[in-house]
Amino acid sequence: MKKAMGAHPNRSAVASAFVRELVLEHCEEAAHLWLLRGRAARSPLYDLAGLLELDNRLEAHVDALRLEAPASGGLCRKTLEEGRAEECFPAAVLAFETADQDLISSTVEKASAEPGASGAVVGALGWLPSERSRPHIQRLLASGHPLERLIGIAASTLQRRDPGHFLDDALYDGDARLRACALRAVGELGGRADRMLPARLRDHFTDADDRCRFWAARSAALLGDADAAGILKAFVKPDSPFQEEALQMAMRLMDAPAARAWQAELAAAPATRRLAVIGAGIAGDPALVPWLIGRMGDPSLARAAGEAVSAITGVDIAREGLEGKKPEGFKTGPSDDPMDGDVALDPDDGLPWPDADKMAVWWEKRQGQFPPGLRHLAGRPLSAGCLTHVLRAGRQPQRAAAALELAILKPGRPLFDVCAPAFRQVCP
Secondary structure, eight states, rough: OOOHHHHHHHHHHHHHHHHHHHHHHHHHHHHHHHHHHHTTOOOOBBBHHHHHHHHHHHOOOOOHHTTTTTHHHHHHHHHHHHHGGGGGHHHHHHHHHHHHHHHHHHHHHHHHHHHTTHHHHHHHHHHHHHHHHHHHHHHEEEOHHHHHHHHHHHHHHHHHHOOOOHHHHHHTTTTTTHHHHHHHHHHHOOOOOOOOOOHHHHOOOOTTTTTHHHHHHHHHHHTTOOOOHHHHHTTTTTTTTHHHHHHHHHHSSEEEEEEEHHHHHHSSSSGGGGHHHHHHHOOOOOOHHHHHHHGGGGGHHHHHHHHHHHHHHHOTTTTOBBOOOOTTOOOOOOSSTTTTOOOOTTTTTTTTOBHHHHHHHHHHHHHGGTTTTTEETTTTESSSSHHHHHHHSSSSHHHHHHHHHHHHHTTOOOOOOOOGGGGGGGOO
């Protein structure tokens, strides 16, 4: 009997070590999948079904951490100290779900200390059901620290819940990051019965901070302010971090002749030719397809041009056998050279290389199906029915485009979030 009792601590130690390793594995996998999900939510390789599959995998690892909450809390705290920004996500989900104040404090401190970690904390609050996240969001909104208020407003926006007076106060806060977050939230939340709101957004059209000017203009556009297009156009330049987001909005606010003229202006300068390619897909005019096929001979533009043709016509280049080979010697994205300081990701990663000759033949046979001068998205003339279909069945970039178009059709409606947890995306 004594011998058996003496062996028990060893079995317990082995079991504890096994649980520890298992929890650590789930924590690492959840962090990895969160990082992967951030890319997938904007990737042309994913549609809603693919995003749902990825989200279910992520939720399975999070659920495993919940089952071993006592052990998970300590290990998550350790990974926060040693790990990267994405490690914040599993730790924050567990912290907020179990109301572990020490772990909550650790995740918020990580968000304060490391750029990018705040997004994981916001994402965790957006991941949880509304009833579980609400009390934590309210405490963050009432905080005296700008970053915590920012997290509260951003998480409220993800949950599509209006923060009320906390949002109003943040619009004129001295902290530019918080102010920009609030300005973005106004447009994405929509639905506010506030006659002064357009004027408040216009107050920031001359804000000293680029982020504030951009998000004020984008939100004003979502609320139906036609003058916002001019502010957004100023951001469509090579050195602006908002160039593509501004292009996505500004091009959609224009009528067909104005959009064509601006697209031609962008195409005339080498520095903005890539933006012209992307803009052609946004403009959606089938008359631009031949010009796009002509750009497929330039390796730096070929894949973006193929994606723009797909945005207009709905063609699946790989499935239709219109794919070519990657040009020999063409390199993009980070290299394996540790001395290479360029760490920028390939902006067209995952897109197929179109064969320009095959695309030209394909277009010659099908161009009669696409009336020129009429805006198209994913092969259909733009309409509420088309946009609803794309939200349900399109790839992620097309779904994001459809969400913007729906918001523009009905100014003030909440912007449909195609990056939200897929199991909560109920398409109209």
